[in-house]
Amino acid sequence: MASVTSLTASVHQRLADALSAALPEAGAADPLLRRSDRADFQANGILALAKKLKGNPRELAAQVVSGITAPDLIKDIEVSGPGFLNITVADGAITENLAARAADGDRLGVPLNPDAGTTVIDYAQPNVAKEMHVGHLRSAVIGDALRQMLDFTGEKTIGRHHIGDWGTQFGMLIQYLVENPDQLAPAADVDGEQAISNLNRVYKASRAVFDADEEFKGRARKRVVALQSGDKETLEMWQRFVDESKVYFYSVFEKLDMEVRDEEIVGESAYNDMMAETARLLEESGVAVRSEGALVVFFDDIKGKDDKPVPLIVQKADGGFGYAASDLSAIRDRVVDLHATTLLYVVDVRQSLHFKMVFEAARRMGWLNDEVTAHNMGYGTVLGADGKPFKTREGETVRLEDLLDEAVQRAAEVVREKARDLTEEEIQERAFQVGIGAVKYADLSTSANRDYKFDLDQMVSLHGDTSVYLQYAYARIQSILRKAGAETGGPVAHPELELAPAERALGLHVDAFGDTLAEAAAEYAPHKLAAYLYQLASLYTSFYDKCPVLKADTPAQIENRLFLCDITARTLHQGMTLLGIRTPERL
Numbered sequence: 001m002a003s004v005t006s007l008t009a010s011v012h013q014r015l016a017d018a019l020s021a022a023l024p025e026a027g028a029a030d031p032l033l034r035r036s037d038r039a040d041f042q043a044n045g046i047l048a049l050a051k052k053l054k055g056n057p058r059e060l061a062a063q064v065v066s067g068i069t070a071p072d073l074i075k076d077i078e079v080s081g082p083g084f085l086n087i088t089v090a091d092g093a094i095t096e097n098l099a100a101r102a103a104d105g106d107r108l109g110v111p112l113n114p115d116a117g118t119t120v121i122d123y124a125q126p127n128v129a130k131e132m133h134v135g136h137l138r139s140a141v142i143g144d145a146l147r148q149m150l151d152f153t154g155e156k157t158i159g160r161h162h163i164g165d166w167g168t169q170f171g172m173l174i175q176y177l178v179e180n181p182d183q184l185a186p187a188a189d190v191d192g193e194q195a196i197s198n199l200n201r202v203y204k205a206s207r208a209v210f211d212a213d214e215e216f217k218g219r220a221r222k223r224v225v226a227l228q229s230g231d232k233e234t235l236e237m238w239q240r241f242v243d244e245s246k247v248y249f250y251s252v253f254e255k256l257d258m259e260v261r262d263e264e265i266v267g268e269s270a271y272n273d274m275m276a277e278t279a280r281l282l283e284e285s286g287v288a289v290r291s292e293g294a295l296v297v298f299f300d301d302i303k304g305k306d307d308k309p310v311p312l313i314v315q316k317a318d319g320g321f322g323y324a325a326s327d328l329s330a331i332r333d334r335v336v337d338l339h340a341t342t343l344l345y346v347v348d349v350r351q352s353l354h355f356k357m358v359f360e361a362a363r364r365m366g367w368l369n370d371e372v373t374a375h376n377m378g379y380g381t382v383l384g385a386d387g388k389p390f391k392t393r394e395g396e397t398v399r400l401e402d403l404l405d406e407a408v409q410r411a412a413e414v415v416r417e418k419a420r421d422l423t424e425e426e427i428q429e430r431a432f433q434v435g436i437g438a439v440k441y442a443d444l445s446t447s448a449n450r451d452y453k454f455d456l457d458q459m460v461s462l463h464g465d466t467s468v469y470l471q472y473a474y475a476r477i478q479s480i481l482r483k484a485g486a487e488t489g490g491p492v493a494h495p496e497l498e499l500a501p502a503e504r505a506l507g508l509h510v511d512a513f514g515d516t517l518a519e520a521a522a523e524y525a526p527h528k529l530a531a532y533l534y535q536l537a538s539l540y541t542s543f544y545d546k547c548p549v550l551k552a553d554t555p556a557q558i559e560n561r562l563f564l565c566d567i568t569a570r571t572l573h574q575g576m577t578l579l580g581i582r583t584p585e586r587l
């Protein structure tokens with residue numbers, strides 16, 4: 001494995017060196033290098049620096065230029081305007097850089113982050129005995145992408161699916177099952193569809209008895225106590241709900257083409273044994289106080305409508321522990337036992353107040369500090385094409401499975417229309433990869449904190465910023481590479497060749513993959529990677545329009561263009577893989 005320094009980083013380094021030689025008092029000043037339309041790069045930092053140090057910007061810029069001797073890297077550098085630098089990279093440097101990336105397998109020369117730590121990422125957290133909804137889809141898709149991106153930068157990641165498997169509603173469910181034991185088939189005998197329909201049925205039936213029968217209500221309350229104190233029979237019944245739900249969860253995750261590991265499904269219940277101690281620690285340190293019988297944490301800046309402080313409730317007056325207690329215990333577990341340096345939560349933005357309070361309480365306890373930080377990647381709401389929260393025409397929440405099935409169906413229409421030499425089986429397989437990819441990409445290509453419109457027509461469109469567009473770009477390249485086959489020398493880099501503008505633009509963008517990924521991972525911003533990939537496919541399209549590949553002038557040029565095709569395809573493939581999206585070889 002050999003990592004490759006990006007051209008941006010190399011040019012940046014040269015400029016910074018020349019700058020500090022020309023102006024020692026500037027120290028480690030940043031030349032502020034950007035990609036530019038006029039040349040490959042523009043450096044804007046000299047202007048501000050000269051002004052600050054009361055010098056002449058154009059003179060300083062000229063001094064920097066004369067201090068740079070790197071003909072292999074920099075073809076042209078000139079002062080422009082009031083003191084900008086326009087920099088053009090040498091063609092050979094671009095090709096050589098890409099060749100080094102090509103020699104580095106799947107990593108494509110992308111370096112590992114030297115400061116990598118351990119991130120525990122809390123994502124894909126549905127609730128037991130309940131239908132999953134589009135919000136759970138977002139958490140799963142965003143969380144999975146972030147995790148793979150972080151892994152690729154060298155971060156150690158541990159997944160935690162903090163499923164809702166604890167709380168008072170289980171008293172009702174379990175009591176109903178105790179009284180009607182045949183209502184739930186053993187999990188081993190059902191598939192995902194059956195599991196969720198069984199659970200829905202039991203849920204509705206138990207709710208009906210609960211609402212109508214006061215005595216049942218009393219028995220259900222006692223069940224909660226039995227559950228929290230670990231009564232064996234109660235736990236066995238509870239386990240049946242969890243197992244049945246897992247059958248359902250796994251079926252949805254499989255539809256989402258996403259791997260979920262059993263040992264990482266660690267729900268609220270897993271922290272039950274820690275909760276009393278968590279409460280004790282909070283109370284003893286004075287971070288939490290007793291108020292009207294409950295154990296709560298107050299915050300100066302968090303107030304409700306009537307200006308009364310809104311507390312975080314660690315323990316209710318009746319002694320029960322809730323959502324906050326499990327999250328605070330989970331933080332202790334993740335920090336102390338899993339040695340996390342970062343806690344990342346991918347949870348609906350509507351829970352951000354909860355996390356703000358939980359994180360602040362944990363900071364006061366010292367569980368979080370400068371070395372161990374927590375971050376909620378709160379995501380926005382999924383809206384229908386009409387811009388209102390996503391619902392069926394009848395106003396009900398949309399079943400996630402139906403939604404995914406429909407996406408695959410729509411994708412099948414698109415694939416079928418274009419497919420020339422695909423068998424029916426291949427069409428179905430592609431439809432799955434295109435449809436699920438479309439759903440994921442639509443989610444990932446919008447900044448997560450924004451709401452986004454779930455619009456299947458747009459998602460499976462071949463035009464515009466969609467995954468299908470990227471998948472077609474990839475498949476088209478593969479088809480060219482297949483066609484190139486025996487007649488040519490295949491993809492071979494020729495650094496001695498001059499590059500056409502469209503080749504340079506494409507090459508420089510391929511080079512930026514690692515830098516973009518590092519930024520997107522550090523900012524937890526998959527949409528930056530998505531935007532990069534879209535741009536990559538667009539630059540490839542204009543390269544393909546302007547530069548004949550198999551009909552190029554010389555054999556060397558054919559090989560070099562095939563090489564550009566190949567490295568572009570591999571970069572597209574790696575980027576899409578990190579987003580959890582497949583790139584079929586043929587479409």
Ligand code: ARG
Nearest residue numbers: 122125126127162163164347
């Ligand atoms: N199960 C919760 C829900 O469906 C999300 C859990 C988020 N994670 C957490 N550690 N609280 O809303």
